Amino acid sequence: MMDIAQVVEDTAAKLLEISATKLPSEVKEALIQDEKDTEGSLGKSQLKAINENVILAETFTKPMCQDTGLVSFFVKIGDKFPIKSEVKTALIKATEKATEKVPLRPNAVDMFEGNTKNNVGLRGYVPWFYFDLVEGDKCEIIAMPKGGGSSNVGKMKMVPPGKGIKGVKEFVVEAVAAAGPLACPPYTVGVGVGGGEDMCMNLAKKALLRPLYQYHEDENIASIEKELKDILNKLEIGAMGLGEGTSVFDVHMEFAARHPASLPVGVVISCWALRHAGATIDREGNVEWHPH
Amino acid sequence: MEYHLTTPLPPEELKKIKIGDVVYITGTVVTARDEAHLKALELHKEGKQPPVDFKGIGLFHCGPVMKKNEQGEWTVVAAGPTTSARMEIFQDEFIKTFQPGIIIGKGGMGARTTKACQEETCIYGYFTGGAALLAADRIKKVKDVFWYEELGMPESLWLFDVENFGPLTITIDTHGGNMTEKRIKKIEENKDKILQNL
Ligand code: SF4
Numbered sequence: 187m188m189d190i191a192q193v194v195e196d197t198a199a200k201l202l203e204i205s206a207t208k209l210p211s212e213v214k215e216a217l218i219q220d221e222k223d224t225e226g227s228l229g230k231s232q233l234k235a236i237n238e239n240v241i242l243a244e245t246f247t248k249p250m251c252q253d254t255g256l257v258s259f260f261v262k263i264g265d266k267f268p269i270k271s272e273v274k275t276a277l278i279k280a281t282e283k284a285t286e287k288v289p290l291r292p293n294a295v296d297m298f299e300g301n302t303k304n305n306v307g308l309r310g311y312v313p314w315f316y317f318d319l320v321e322g323d324k325c326e327i328i329a330m331p332k333g334g335g336s337s338n339v340g341k342m343k344m345v346p347p348g349k350g351i352k353g354v355k356e357f358v359v360e361a362v363a364a365a366g367p368l369a370c371p372p373y374t375v376g377v378g379v380g381g382g383e384d385m386c387m388n389l390a391k392k393a394l395l396r397p398l399y400q401y402h403e404d405e406n407i408a409s410i411e412k413e414l415k416d417i418l419n420k421l422e423i424g425a426m427g428l429g430e431g432t433s434v435f436d437v438h439m440e441f442a443a444r445h446p447a448s449l450p451v452g453v454v455i456s457c458w459a460l461r462h463a464g465a466t467i468d469r470e471g472n473v474e475w476h477p478h
Numbered sequence: 479m480e481y482h483l484t485t486p487l488p489p490e491e492l493k494k495i496k497i498g499d500v501v502y503i504t505g506t507v508v509t510a511r512d513e514a515h516l517k518a519l520e521l522h523k524e525g526k527q528p529p530v531d532f533k534g535i536g537l538f539h540c541g542p543v544m545k546k547n548e549q550g551e552w553t554v555v556a557a558g559p560t561t562s563a564r565m566e567i568f569q570d571e572f573i574k575t576f577q578p579g580i581i582i583g584k585g586g587m588g589a590r591t592t593k594a595c596q597e598e599t600c601i602y603g604y605f606t607g608g609a610a611l612l613a614a615d616r617i618k619k620v621k622d623v624f625w626y627e628e629l630g631m632p633e634s635l636w637l638f639d640v641e642n643f644g645p646l647t648i649t650i651d652t653h654g655g656n657m658t659e660k661r662i663k664k665i666e667e668n669k670d671k672i673l674q675n676l
Contacts, residue, residue: 228498231645235606239558242611251608252543252556289555291543292631301630335561335585335607355676363669366662368561368585370607417676421668426607427585428647429661459608 188471191272194325197465197473198280201329202257203288204463206249209240210478212398213374213435213460220372220425220432229430236425236458247288251459254290255331257281257305257313260395260464266323268469273325274315281305281313293334316388328395328464328476336373336457339365342387347449354379354451355414361453362418362434367427370457374398375418375437378452380444386452393438394456402439411437482642486534487579489599495648497655501603502644503580506621506637507536511560513633515568517625522575529624530635532576536643539565539583541632543610544620552620554638558610559584562602570594586649586658596654603646616643 209217217240221233243250259277263270284290285305292303294312302308320326341361345353358377365373378389401408418434425431444450464476483491485505495501508530510518518528542557562583565572569587572578573594581587581600584607595601605613619639626634649657 228647231500231647232606235609235612235645239606239609239612242615246611248611248614249543249556250610252541252558252610252613253560253608254543254556289543289545291541291556295630300628301632303630333608338561352676356673359669359672359676363665366665367658368563370584417672420672421665423661423665426604427658427661428604429664457608 193471194276199284201463202284205461224431226430228428229425232425253333260316260328262318262326264322323469330462336369339369345449372432374456376454377439380442386450389440390452390454497657501646502642509540509636532578534579537578554614556610557613559605592656602650
């Protein structure tokens with residue numbers, strides 16, 4: 187009998203390795219294209235360094251950035267998938283295992299006890315999980331480590347609802363301008379609108395999982411995404427904030443219903459190292475790796 | 479201009495360098511992030527010496543991924559720069575107290591650091607953010623580590639022997655120049671224009 191919890195653990199550990207060492211192909215291509223297109227030598231040399239580094243990471247299966255991030259998992263568990271709460275235990279074990287093996291930098295710091303040295307928090311919150319219950323007999327896992335530098339420029343605002351979509355756009359522009367050179371641009375920007383003060387941030391983070399240049403299926407939203415992308419590039423942040431090259435590869439937005447009295451907007455910014463990797467496990471323990 | 483310098487960095491060489499120049503360092507570089515800055519400064523206040531003499535060497539804002547090899551020696555897995563802005567609140571005091579030759583980081587630093595660099599003849603160089611393996615490649619030897627048990631891997635003082643460590647784009651020189659501040663000003667202007675036309 188296949189030990190399904192073990193399959194989940196091994197798969198998740200592998201996903202952490204893939205995400206730390208190999209960029210999703212469309213991100214990789216975007217960076218290569220940007221190096222070609224950038225004229226100024228300062229920007230070009232930054233992109234060249236990034237691209238050389240990405241190749242080194244892939245070739246030697248080493249983390250592309252020393253900040254291997256705070257670990258989070260997006261998980262969808264099917265009704266008929268054999269294990270449920272054990273998935274959580276397996277993902278925690280996978281995090282410890284990958285920390286040792288890849289290795290990942292120990293990034294889980296307890297306020298009082300210091301660094302836990304295994305990327306697992308002492309109080310049950312790290313790694314962070316986004317669980318969803320779905321039909322079927324499979325379990326989908328997406329690992330998304332996110333670096334501290336790029337998380338530090340995330341922002342949330344309760345925009346006055348009277349400002350409407352213009353207020354949303356204004357806040358996105360302000361947030362990305364404030365990020366400026368701080369978080370290793372070129373950036374990809376996730377925006378969550380609506381829900382509550384917590385949900386808009388979750389949505390914004392989730393929006394980053396959508397492949398680059400794939401716009402929202404709702405045309406209204408897609409056109410705002412494209413508009414914001416053009417606008418944000420006029421900030422002229424450039425590669426590494428030196429003013430040359432693309433500032434923002436893409437903007438992805440997710441909208442939830444909002445309370446009549448509030449318009450929460452969350453902005454989550456990813457550095458060039460937009461890292462995530464996914465796989466789906468069926469009830470027999472067969473693993474299907476998502477295209478990467 | 480491109481410069482290849484060896485530590486301890488001679489002040490007269492540092493004075494020649496201008497913002498936008500590219501520098502490569504050979505010699506000693508030590509990593510220090512928030513906690514290590516604080517601890518070094520605290521020790522100094524208590525009249526004690528930190529375990530590393532920072533004078534003239536490279537101070538690298540970096541929390542590396544390290545691994546012990548089979549012989550039990552530390553090796554560098556990945557070692558790119560961390561966001562320097564966090565260190566702005568005590569970097570000037572650190573420069574005045576310990577006089578490093580070059581600060582290496584990413585994202586640039588502010589007015590206080592610029593002033594200290596001018597007064598103490600120090601420069602700030604930008605290593606491509608996240609390019610952790612390129613950086614690791616230029617680190618030839620891990621000489622020592624301090625405060626590991628207490629501060630953990632990313633915050634420890636890791637003492638490295640480096641060779642042609644770079645390219646480091648100089649964004650703060652010894653003449654009060656600060657390229658990042660100029661860029662931030664430009665971004666702010668652009669933002670105001672964009673918001674007016676929304
Ligand atoms: S912002 Fe991203 S690329 Fe830059 S150091 Fe942090 S994780 Fe690495």
